[in-house]
Amino acid sequence: MKSRLFLTITLLVLSFLLISPALAAPKVILDGQQLTFDVPPVVDQGRVLVPMRAIFETLGASINWDPAAKTVSATKEQTTVKLTIGIRTAYKNGTPGTLDVPPKIVGGRTLVPLRFVSEALGSEVLWDGKTQTVTINSTSGVKVTVHIIDVGQGDAIYISLRDHNDILIDGGDNTQGSAVVSYLTNQGIDDIELLVATHPHADHIGGLDDVLAAFKVEAVVDNGMVVDTATYRDYRDAVKAEGCPYQKAVPGQSWVFGSYALKALGPVRDHGDANNNSVVCLLDCGEIEFLFTGDAEAEAEADLLGKAVAAEILKVGHHGSRTSTSQAFLAAVSPEVAVISVGAGNTYGHPAASTLQRLKDMGVGISRTDQNGTVIITTDGKTYHVIAKPPSMPPVINKSSPPDESVQPVEPASTGKYVGSAKSDKYHLPSCRYAEQIAPENRVWFSSEAEAQAAGYVACKVCGG
Ligand SMILES: [Zn+2]
Ligand SMILES: [Zn+2]
Known part of the structure; x- marks a missing residue:
């Protein structure tokens, strides 16, 4: 009797599963919204396959289907993925990869492996086997972190992109080289895809010979100026020893890393002055942009008016000097956050009170490496987050306390x-x-x-x- 009941239940469950495949289909949630498909997703050898057209369009990719070759290619921004029905080799920007399960045709629809296409197009994919739910985060997986490293008086900016793409803009002065190297080492970087030397002043290129000695650098870009200083010669010798491609920045040129691009905007013309000849570049992270200006001053800023310089985050030019961050340029960039890379108690009087006032008048939030230490900004391409340590408080003397407790700890x-x-x-x-x-x-x-x-x-x- 017991075994017959068991058999009946087994048969019931089996027939239920057979006639209701939709109920067994996994759920797919994209950015918090459940997706519905006209052909339900299937699980094949533990992999979720989804209708090709629906998923590519949802992820914002355009599709090209070649019926003769049974090949589909989908393009989103700078990424193209290519898959073939029944073939386990798939391509991302021409680079082959192996799929656990090949694309296949079910009920007249082409189903493609969800994880491969989503990740290839820059999304994060999570699978919960218990609830049979696939969660796709089209934004949170794409993360950019920009570190405006505290190097005292000078600039050193490290940009971490997905897929171990690392960019360094400047390396602080000669005394900061080892600090920059250890900062980058602590970030776990393997190599530097692009090194930008904005201009040949010591507070920007001084530490770069140490960086070039410590890491494999794939490409170096600078403003093309040759100057007669020991610091410049050390830098130039280190670049030569690296043996990597080395070129002068050309406005309009872009370096593309997955869905991100660093675009050179300046120098637009030769000012005969190192600061105004700074390489100016814009990091495009989707809806969030960063503008890095080196030591560009008002003359170079004027060259950029009328160009696409709008950015949420501005690395303020020339350590906040009064000769940079002109009113017209500030209006064109219209930043929400300004970061000033500057040394405490520097002899130049940076940042200038007038520059700080212009930023305040525009309602721009200000972070300063002399007060906040290294400033880190993360973005998923849609929103951003500024991480800056609060300024240290001066010790407060509490006269009523015994002497050994009179100094309050700093913040x-x-x-x-x-x-x-x-x-x-x-x-x-x-x-x-x-x-x-x-x-x-x-x-x-x-x-x-x-x-x-x-x-x-x-x-x-x-x-x-
Ligand atoms: Zn400088
Ligand atoms: Zn300079």
Whole structure:
């Protein structure tokens, strides 16, 4: 009797599954919205396949179908993926990769492996086997981190893009080379895809010989000026020893890394002056742009008026000197955040009160490496998050306390309710064992879970965030 009941239930379940394949189909959620497909997704050997046209269009890719070759190619921005029915080799920008499950035709529709196409087009894909749910984050997987490194008086800016694409703009002065090298080493970089030397002043190129000695550099770009200084010769010798392509920046030229591009905007013409001949470049991260101006002053800024210089984040020119960040240029860029790379107590009087006032009058948020230390800005291409340690408070003397307690501790480095790592996308409670493993320099603090999520972070599975 028992075995017959078991058999009946088994048969019922089996027939139910057979006649209702849709119920067994996995759910696909894109940026919080469940997608519906006219042909349900299927799971084949543990891989989710989805209708080609629906998923490519949802991810914003245009499709080209070659019926003779049974090949589909989909293009989104600078990325093209190419898949062939029944073939396990697929291509991303011409580079072959192997699929676990090839695309196939089901019910007259072409189904393609979801993870490959989504990731190839710059999305993050998560699979929950328990609920048979695929979650695609079209934005949070694409993360850019820009570090305006505190090198005292000078500039050194490290840009971390997806797929280990690393860009360095300037390297601080001669005394900062080893600090820049150790900062980059702590970030876990393997090599530098592009090194930009904005102009041959020592506070920009001084540390670059150390950087070139420490890392493999794939390409060097500068403003083409040759100057007669020992610092410049060290830099030039190090570039020659590197043996990589080396060129003068040409306005309009772009370096493309996946869905991101660094575009050279200047120098537009020769000013006969190193600062105004600075390489000016714009990092395009989708809806968020960063403008890096080197030491460009008002003359070079004027060359850029009327060009596409609008940016959410401006690395302020020439350490905030009064001769840079002119009113007209500021209006054209219209930044929300300005970062000033400047040394505390420098002898140049940088940043100038007048420049700070122009920024304040425009309602621009200001971060300064002399007050905030290294400033880190992360973006998913849609929103951004500025990580800057609050300025150190001067010691407060409390006269009523005994002498050994009279000096209050200075304000600690930034803290908050949740902590993430600049090198992962999880956020934790500070007490979580994973939080404790994050190196202090990689800690990113958030005041709320919403803030962490807005920055593209997801809750840790151990502590729940
Ligand atoms: Zn400078
Ligand atoms: Zn300069």
